[in-house]
C-alpha cells in the first residue's frame with residue numbers, strides 16, 4: 298500500500314481547459330492594470346526587473362516600462378514558463394479567486410478520493426509545474442471549497458522538471474518516504490516514466506481526450 302498519493306494537476310485533478318481558457322486569459326486581460334497599480338510593490342518591481350534582465354540577455358535590448366508589460370503578455374500567449382511571469386500571474390490570480398471571479402476546477406471524483414485517502418491514514422501531495430502559490434489557490438478556492446487542509450505537500454519545479462527522474466527522487470527525499478511508498482498520478486506518459494524510473498508506482502489518468510499508454514490507466518479515481 299502506498300503511503301503518499303502524489304497528484305499532477307492539469308489533466309489529472311483539473312481540466313486543462315481551466316488553465317488555458319480561464320486562468321491564462323484572465324492574467325492576460327489583467328496584466329497591464331495589475332502592473333500599473335502595483336509597480337511599486339517590491340515583489341512586482343523585482344519581477345519586472347527580471348523581465349528586463351532576461352530580455353537584455355536574450356535579445357540585447359533594454360525594455361522601457363510599457364514594453365515590459367507587452368513582453369509579459371507575449372510570454373502569456375506563448376506559454377513561457379518564466380519565474381517572473383509565474384510570480385505575477387500568481388498575484389493576479391490571487392485577486393481573481395479572492396474576488397470570486399472564478400473557482401479552481403476539480404473533477405467530481407477528486408474530493409471523494411481525497412477523503413478515502415485521508416480516512417485510510419495516508420497522505421496527499423501535489424506536484425505541478427504551476428507554482429506552489431498557484432497550486433494552493435486552485436485547491437484553496439476550489440469548486441468544492443478549501444481542500445488545502447487535505448494536502449500535506451505541494452511541489453513545483455523547484456524540485457526539478459516533471460520529466461526528470463531526479464525530481465521524483467527529490468520528492469522522496471523531502472517526504473522521507475521510499476519511492477515505492479509513493480503513488481504518482483498524471484496524464485503525461487513521460488512524467489509517469491520518470492516517476493517509475495525513480496521507483497514510484499504510477500497510474501495514467503485518461504481524462505477525456507487523453508490517449509492510452511503502456512502505463513495502467515483509469516478514467517476516474519472512482520476506479521481505484
Ligand SMILES: [Mg+2]
Nearest residue numbers: 305307308484
Ligand atoms: Mg498534467
